[in-house]
Amino acid sequence: MEENRIKKVRQFCVSFMMLCLAFLGVFLVQKKTEPREANAEISAFAPDTSGDKEELTQTEEMGEPEGGHALSEVQTSAWSHVFGTNIPEIVKQQGDYCVLIRKGTGALDSVSEEMIYRKLTVGVQGSVSEDDVLRISRNALYVGQPKVPVVEIPEELKNVPLVREPKTAEEDSLLSLELSETDGTTKVVLEFNSVYEVELTEDEEFIYLNLIRPHEKYENIVVLDAGHGGRDPGTSGGGVSEASVNLAVVRYVKELLDQQEDWKIYYTRLTNILPDLSTRVEFANALHADMLISVHCNYNPAKSMNGVEVLYSGVQGQGDLLNSKALANICSDYVSEATGLKERKLVERSSNLHIIKYCTMPMALIEFGFMSNASDLALITSEAGQRQCAEAIYRSIESAYARMDEN
Ligand SMILES: [Zn+2]
Incomplete structure (x- = not known):
């Protein structure tokens, strides 16, 4: 008697479970094929x-x-x-x-x-x-x-x-x-x-x-940024806007970079547009670029002030073989050497310069001479001077990668 009852209960349980599973099955199929x-x-x-x-x-x-x-x-x-x-x-x-x-x-x-x-x-x-x-x-x-x-x-x-x-x-x-x-x-x-x-x-x-994430396609990624653009001309000198000088330099770097395949370069702009600063940093950060180099020109009311000045972040990548300061140092050396412009001291600007503050990779912001200085202006608005700066930036990237490879 007892055995029979257990058997019945067991049978009932099995049937009930089967029924539940069947309902679940029907429910799932219906759910997936719902319009x-x-x-x-x-x-x-x-x-x-x-x-x-x-x-x-x-x-x-x-x-x-x-x-x-x-x-x-x-x-x-x-x-x-x-x-x-x-x-x-x-x-x-x-x-x-x-x-x-x-x-x-x-x-x-x-x-x-x-x-x-x-x-x-x-x-x-x-x-x-x-x-x-x-x-x-x-x-x-x-x-x-x-x-x-x-x-x-x-x-x-x-x-x-x-x-x-x-x-x-x-x-x-x-x-x-x-x-x-x-x-x-x-x-x-x-x-x-x-x-x-x-x-x-x-x-x-x-x-x-x-859709492919850039780092799945390219091992080495650099972001080049021509400062200002569009309705923001930046500073100016002799009727030339800073934005146009920055863009000219970046385009000359592009001519050099297009001839090599070791590094993939992304540009924040190659025309006269104005991506805002957040968009530029967000772009570089989303790319997980190895470095970001931004090109600008300087201005000072004291017209005698001249030379190359490179801004950097003192907090980014401290202790790394290549950090913001190391990259800035490389850029400063190459640009002043190639152009003959005076090499000024590096300037730490992580606290108040948006693009430097929020950049998650080594970054250098090159101030390629003073547009307020007559002698600097002649050089930075000339094609020869811009090409020298471009060549120097190319060499800086090369040197920065060599530094990283020392690891
Ligand atoms: Zn600028």
Whole structure:
């Protein structure tokens, strides 16, 4: 008797559990295949560990399933609801972070990038809607307008540059999405949550933007900053603005740097635009650059004051082989030697110069002579002088890397 009762209870328990599991199964399947809501992340799953450990290897061409990752069966079925049937292939071919724009009948028309603002504009012929812009972030899929949580920033932190990078591997790579259609072409403006190198490919159905973090592609990264620009000319002398001298010097450095492949250089500006100081520092910090060199010119009411002056942070990288002060010292030596300008003392400015205060890497701000001094001005506004300064900056980068390699 007793045995029979235990048997019955056991049977009941097993049946009940089976029933629960069945309900759970039905619930999950329903949840994953529910019609997606626009403006919403449609599925975020726990990281698929089989894909997690894969080294992100990038391919120039599509069709090599080296990057990307595998999806679980549940994901495949849910995502196929959005993509159609070829989702497993898409995910395998792309890296862990990518944006897909469904083309419909239209073709890719244009691409333009404003990397400093983490923006990419893609022109597509025909109509594209928000729901045609899909983002894969590792194992999560986002569709439509990104939902960026509004975070209250305390007053004292409002000026502090952020390193905007995905907080989790599944975070939406977009901060904002804007679409506008004119003359049969849709402009899709994507604002990313960090700085990415974007590799673009397309097939009949989609435009694929593979998002790669710069350090996954380049080992050595330098940021060059031409001070001021746009409506902020900086100081001036002899009818020449400081902003234009700074830009000319940086462009000459670029000519030299374009001929080498050891270092990847990012520029805060190569035209007459004015990224604000926070944007510049945020850019360098998000790139995890090895160094930041900013080019400026000096001014002083005492017209006799002259020479090269390099500003640095006394708190950054103390004790490191290459820190802000060491980099400033290198730049000061090379620039004064190449230009013949007097070498002034280095100046510590970490407390009150935004770009120096918030920069997380070795940085040097070169004041390339005084525009208020006649003799300095003649040199710094001449092409020969600007090219000498550019050459010196190139040598400084070389020397700074040699210093780091001593480790
Ligand atoms: Zn300046």
